[in-house]
Amino acid sequence: KNEVEQSPQNLTAQEGEFITINCSYSVGISALHWLQQHPGGGIVSLFMLSSGKKKHGRLIATINIQEKHSSLHITASHPRDSAVYICAVRSYNTDKLIFGTGTRLQVFP
């Protein structure tokens, strides 16, 4: 079993829909990252959080440390949001990131 699990693996949506991507992890962590990867490989860090909730534009990330679960929400989705979204956790006492396999999102106009 992977230490970081994401669901769904693939997601399609119509423009304007509300999107939720889930991440569960099984290790003790000091932080959780949500990353966005566009075709061609470039990775952009969206959020780094260790508790609660963060919001940036149309993106919202939440984490529940007790339940070892995080969600990434996209409000009013747009075709330019189409990308792979990756959850990664940083385990205690190390900066090493453990990655989920990603969720491929396609938003159609």
Next chain:
Amino acid sequence: GAGVSQSPRYKVAKRGQDVALRCDPISGHVSLFWYQQALGQGPEFLTYFQNEAQLDKSGLPSDRFFAERPEGSVSTLKIQRTQQEDSAVYLCASSLAQLGLEGPYNEQFFGPGTRLTVL
């Protein structure tokens, strides 16, 4: 720009060739990480440097993989006698923080990656 850069962006190698992949981290960033991302998978940790010291190389898949960061800035990942299973995107990331520090300094900034194809 002042981001992490990697070169080459694409590399095709014949099986058995040696390759060298370069990472230029953000200036002043203490920590540097190498990750391997196979097609359709999430990245996997290879190795970690704090300045010039390689503190963790537990993710290197075999002794054909070697990484260095001799002056604490630019890093090179070398793969000797490449095999087809080495085909992947190799990602480099850097962060401002030293190991164990908490806070926004731990955020890792990723380079665009080097796509290695071994024929």
